[in-house]
Amino acid sequence: MHGRIRTWGPGALVLLPTVLLLGYFVYGLIAWSFNTSLTDRHTARKGPADYVGLENYTNLFGEERFLNSLKNLGVLTVAFIVGTLIFGLLWALLLEKGVPGESVFRSVFLFPMAISMIASGVVWGWLLNPSQGDEARGLNRLFSILQLNFLENSWWTAGSRWTTMMSIALPAVWQLSGYIMALFLAGFRGIPPELREAARVDGASEFKLYRHVLFPQLSPIALSALIILGHMSLKLFDLIYAITGPNQFRTEVPSIYMWNTLLRSDQAKAAAIAIVMLAVVAVLVIPYVAYTVRQESNE
Amino acid sequence: MRGGLSRTVAVLSAAGLLAVSACGNSDDGGSGDSAASKDVTVFTWWADGGEKAGLDGLVSTFGTECKDFKFVNSAVAGGAGANAKQVLANDLSSGNPPSTFQAHAGAELGDYIKAGQVDDVSGLYKEFGLDKAFPQSLIDNLTVDGKIYSIPANVHRANVVWANPAVLKKANIDGTTAPATVDAWIADMDKLKAAGVKAPLAISKGFAQEMLVEAVLLAELGADKFTGLWKNETDWAGADVTAALDKYKKLLSYTNSDREAIDWPDALGYVNKGQAGYTLMGDWVAAQQLADKVPDSAYTYWPAPGTAGNFQYLADSFTQPTGGKNPDGAKCWLKVVGSAEGQKAFNTKKGSIPARSDAQPSDYPKYQQAAMADWAKDKIVPSCAHGAACSLGQNNDILSAISQFSGSQDVAKLQSALGAAMKTS
Incomplete structure (x- = not known):
């Protein structure tokens, strides 16, 4: 008996603070938010609130503004993930082939990640100025100087949901591609050189080497990248807020809508939006966690 | 080898998650301690430019009128109070209100009234003679169910x-x-x-x-x-x-x-x-x-x-929060805000006009003189965009x-x- 405590006791003791803190500040508060989302606490007034069941949720899903924010989020997530993966992989491939001054390029590509999103959002807000022709500013100005006038566009301020949210995804892609590049580069470097040599000895072309030998080994990294990018996109707030400001219907995503709702002290509705966001993230993360756990137990 | 790869990935993933969570840090509201009972914490979003100069003018009047108290600036920067209102909401809901806070006069105060976060100050209107000094139409606009919850420091015209x-x-x-x-x-x-x-x-x-x-x-x-x-x-x-x-x-x-x-x-x-x-x-x-x-x-x-003949107004005003720190000091601040000297010190710098109808136009620049004349004779209508009507x-x-x-x-x-x-x- 005594011996058994000795084996698991110290471990449990070390874990205990984490379990308590996480239990309260993460899971406890999630439960609290969920509880609030079931009430009619629509003002900042203190005191008891009545339970209204799922009314806040049914109201949300019957609301054009919320559905619009969800659709915006979907488009943003797709554009952001695809863009970031393409650029990240492309840069990793280029650096992996070996360029002079590789470390310089690596830093250059990684640096945007070091900038806070609110700061880059302010600057991108200027760059994405929709003026065209003689008054063009920002990127449109650059296009007109380079005689690429056909590329000038109104960015997020006009056009379909896709053009709008792709313009918003652009700064996020710029910011995170370097990070994905670093992930893939680490992946390439982790593949034993013997494998490449063996493939070359067997007469594989360069394309086949990548297609059949190297890329399959990168799939765990691609999956991690997907999860990280996915949940970042779902939580994206500061970048969009800095570029377009609050109450901008065209670019509103649930996180911004939640902030707006909280600003008007509608706590129950804000909590409901938060829980919907959590559910969307969970859809992404839980299969990943399950997959990882299964992988580990297989090993 | 495989171990090395997954470790690298793990470290990079962790770095990514940290970077994400760092974005979520929020301000704690920056409320100071209430040790000194002389302190009057005044919450505004006047942090720079003409607004800051106007606030400084008010503070200097406060310094001479209310010698017993000490002004503590608790301003939060950000256009039209977008950030300040969020910080204020946190402070109020955690039961830690400032001595007095800035709010747009009119309907925007409704949220605070409904939440029971501000006190009725109509008694102060009588005490300071403000019911005579402000135009009746403005007082009508500010009155909610027979009560007034704030004292306007200035008036702007929207139209x-x-x-x-x-x-x-x-x-x-x-x-x-x-x-x-x-x-x-x-x-x-x-x-x-x-x-x-x-x-x-x-x-x-x-x-x-x-x-x-x-x-x-x-x-x-x-x-x-x-x-x-x-x-x-x-x-x-x-x-x-x-x-x-x-x-x-x-x-x-x-x-x-x-x-x-x-x-x-x-x-x-x-x-x-x-x-x-x-x-x-x-x-x-x-x-x-x-x-x-x-x-x-x-x-x-x-x-x-x-819209000639209509003065679409908006006004910045100060409140007495329920359970605010140092209510006597707050009262003195409100007195200064409503007084002729306080309104002059504030408005000549901020570029707005005084809410009082007894101000001297010659103290003000050219535009304000015209606006003061209109304020006295025009029909007063509220602005939604700036919280007077919505x-x-x-x-x-x-x-x-x-x-x-x-x-x-x-x-x-x-x-x-x-x-x-x-x-x-």
């Missing part, structure tokens, strides 16, 4: 058009007089377009568009029906509202294409540089023009077309509907969204 006479001259338009109606204004803009001014009306994002909607509604519906809109006494679904919104849509077609991406000083810049003929913005523009050293001859101003929540919904309209141009949808917004709290 003002700022014009560049040199640009208007290109189309032989006299810049010194306002077009009589919105239709006449539109006709002038057609002339300007024909004279080569591509976007005669400069406008910026968010509340600037809301102010233009309000100015058109005020012009087309008249003061009484307009005021009724915000009390749900005028029907939002009415044909007259549709007609007014159609004119707003027409006006938007004369505006700059980057309207969703710029702020009001940029729109004003378009007018000053001669790219545009007009911009509609509140009279804080006057202080901005003085600060930018734009000569008087380079711009003219008049009430938005069709609560934060209503304003939030209206801004969202207007930004949607900027892209979709769907009048029927805008009209129903505006009506729906005013039905929420």
